């Protein structure tokens with residue numbers, strides 16, 4: 490059986506990595522049997538998760554994994570999707586993966602409100618060495634996010650980027666049930682993975698605060714969660730509180 494190597498559930502989501510959650514959503518929506526396995530990311534071929542192992546093949550990078558699955562097992566999630574729609578979906582995915590992602594990493598790992606929560610969630614089981622490993626990992630993440638460019642902005646500017654991204658997601662979804670239209674398509678694996686990681690984890694950030702105020706995004710998140718992650722229902726279904 491195909492193995493999905495991942496970080497594992499944290500903060501109420503099946504995986505706090507949007508890339509892992511994207512691939513896991515794909516496997517489930519495309520009805521491909523898989524075994525989820527918690528791994529050590531330091532041993533990953535590209536130093537990142539997710540990884541897929543299918544027999545003697547190991548594939549790294551969520552999109553290469555999905556491309557491999559489509560080539561090997563068919564492409565059920567793009568049936569009826571035109572080339573123009575595929576191009577729009579491609580650019581939407583790139584926006585989330587190449588900018589929204591880095592603002593999310595900045596808030597989770599580098600903002601003073603969250604970094605200790607992240608440390609305790611991921612490194613506390615390691616005891617004292619965990620604190621040191623956290624510092625090393627955080628230093629590497631700081632370098633990566635600075636290299637990307639997001640960390641060169643002020644927090645106010647980052648907040649503005651996040652708000653614009655969430656507003657755009659709301660507008661793109663509009664009154665449709667899915668980003669793919671009437672049914673979930675390949676693009677919904679990415680959009681859901683990001684939106685779930687905005688809404689569910691109780692980590693202080695504009696992601697949490699803005700997305701939790703959006704009936705459109707909450708309804709989408711719950712619709713996808715019920716459809717794909719019914720086994721995580723207790724933590725994934727988000728009940729909006731009236732304020």
Ligand SMILES: N[C@@H](CCC(=O)N[C@@H](CS)C(=O)NCC(=O)O)C(=O)O
Nearest residue numbers: 506507508536537538539550551552
């Ligand atoms: N382009 C990759 C990105 C994967 C990625 O950035 N994974 C992060 C978690 S969200 C990771 O494993 N980071 C570990 C590290 O950088 O040390 C994909 O689509 O799979």
